[in-house]
Amino acid sequence: MTLKYQIGVDAGGTHTTAIAYDTAGRELNRAESGPGQINADYEHGIGNIADAINELINEIDGDCMRVLCGIAGLSVVGNAPLVAATISSKIGNLPTRAITDSLLALYNGLKGEDGGLVIAGTGSVFNGLQKGSIITTGGYGSLLGDEGSGYAIVVSAMKSALLSWDKREENALIPLFNNLFKVDNISDATAKFYKLVPAEVAAMAVNVAKLADSGDKDATAVIHEQALLLARDIINGLDRYEKPKPMKIALTGSVLANNQMLRDFMIDRIHTNYPEAEFSISNGENARGVIYDKSKDYRYFTNHN
Template identity: 40%
Template sequence: MTYLIGVDCGGTHIVGQTWTTAPEHLVQSVTGGPGNVVLDYSAAVTNLTTVLDQLTAAIPASQLGLILIGIAGIETAGRADQVQQTITQRYHANTQVISDAKLALLNGLAGADGALVIAGTGSVVYGRQAGKFLRVGGWGYVLGDEGSAYDISKRALKQVLTQTDNGQTSQLTAPLLAQLKVTDIAAAVQKFYAQDRQTNAQLAQLIAKLAEQQNSEAITVLVTSAQALAQQVVTLYQRFAESWPQRVALSGSVLQHNRLVRDTLTTTVHQSIPTIAFNDITTNNAHAVIYWHRWTQEEINS
C-alpha cells in the first residue's frame, strides 16, 4: 500500500489529507492553523508540522510515497527549498513544495493541461501545458492582483477620487465614507492607507451590493476589474504552444460569489477564445497530490 499526503497551506488555515492510490481513497483529513510563510514563517511551519504529525502517525514510513505541499506566498518568500528540506528531514519522505496556486491548478484540472484563475483577496492566473507551468499576474496588491477583492476596492476609491478631482460627487462617495466610518475624502484616503490589505479588500462586498442595486459606477468598477483579469487569461493562452488546452478552472471568493465579475470574465475571454470551458473547483486542493503522483509516474514510464 502506498500513501500520499497532500497539504494546502492557505493564509487562514491548513488542510492536510492522506490518500491511497490503488484504489484511490481518502484516509484522513486534518485542519490546522494559518500556513502563510510570508506573514509568519515560524508559525506557519509549526502549524504545518502539527498537521503532518497527525497524518503520518498511523502510516508506516516505508509506505509513505510522497508529501506534496502547496503554500501561500512561497514564491514571494523564496523559501520553498528551506521548507522542503525541513519536512524531508523530519519525516524522511519524498517532499515537494509548490505554491498553493499550482496545487489548485492541478486539483482544479484533475491533472490535465489548462489554466486556473484565482480571484479572492488577491488574484493570479496559472497555466500548465506539457508538464510546464506558466504564470500571469499575481504581483501583489500594489502592482497587480487585477480582478481581486482588493483591486475592486482600490478601483472604487479611485473612482471617488477622480470624481472629486473633477469637482463632482461620485455615486460611491457616500457609501464608501459610511463604510470607512469617516466624514470626508481625505480621511477616507488616510484610513485606506492605514488599514491592512484584508480589511481594505472587504470593501469589495459593498461595491458588489451597490452593483446589485443597479449603481452604475459600482457596476463599471466590477466590470473593468473583471475585464483586466480576463485579459490576463488571454495573455496566458497566447503563451501556450499550439493545440491550446480548453479547460479553465475558477477559484476564489470573488469568482464564487460575484456573478457579474464571473460572467464578465468568462464572456470577455470567450470573445478571444470561444472554445474554452470553465469549471469550478469542488474538492479541497490537497487532493492534488493524487494528480502530481500520476504525473510523475507518467514521466518515469515515458
C-alpha cells in the same frame, strides 16, 4: 498491512487546510490551522503549515509517503526547495514538495489534464499546463499585480471613492467605505486602510460586489475594470500555448466562485479572442491536487539513503 497515505496542503492567506488521502484517493482525515501565506509572515506561515500536517500525522496510524504544499506567497518569496526542506524538518523529515497555491489548484481543477486554471481570491494568477510544461501569467502580489482579486477590487473601489470625494461628486462607494471603516469622512478611512493586511482588505470585496449587483454604476465599473484586467492575464497565458491549444479553463477562489458579474465580464472578454474556451468552477478542494501530482521533486531536510 501498513496504511499508506499522502497529504495535500492548501496554505492560503486566511487559513491552511491539510488533507490526507489513501492510495485510492479517498480522504482519510483533515486538519486546519491559521494563515499559511509566507510572504506576509514567513515563520508564522511555515509554522501553521507544519501544525496542520503534524496534526494529521499524529491522528493517522499509517505511513505518510509524501507531502505536497501549495503555498500562497511562494512565488514572491522564491526558493521553493528551501521552503520544502524547512517544512520537512518540522514534520519528521518526510519527503515534501512546495509549490504555489495556484499550481496546486491547477492540479486539482484539471485533474491532471492539460488546460488552465484561474485563481482569484485574496490574490490572483493564471496557470496553464501543456505537455508537462507550466505557463504562468500574473500572480505578482498585491503591489504589482493580482488583477481581478478581492484585494484589487477593494483598492480600485477605494480609489474611485476617494477621487469622487476630492471632486465632491456622488459615489455610493463613499458611504460604503465610511460604514466599513466606521468613519464620517472617507479621507479618514485611508489611515485605517493602510493598517490592514491583504486578506482583511480582500474581505471587503463582497461588499463592493453586492453594491454592483444592486445596479450601482460606480461599483459595476470597478468590477468590469478588474474583470477585463484578469481576462487580459488569461489571454496572455492562452497566447503562449502551442497549437493545438488546450481550451479547458477551471476557475477557483472566492471571487470567481461567488462573483458572477465579474465572471461573466471576464468570460465574455476571453471569448472575443478564444470563443472555444470552456470554463468550469473547480470544487475548491485544492489539497486534492496531491493525487494528480506526477513530480518526483520531493525534498527531505536531511539526506536519506
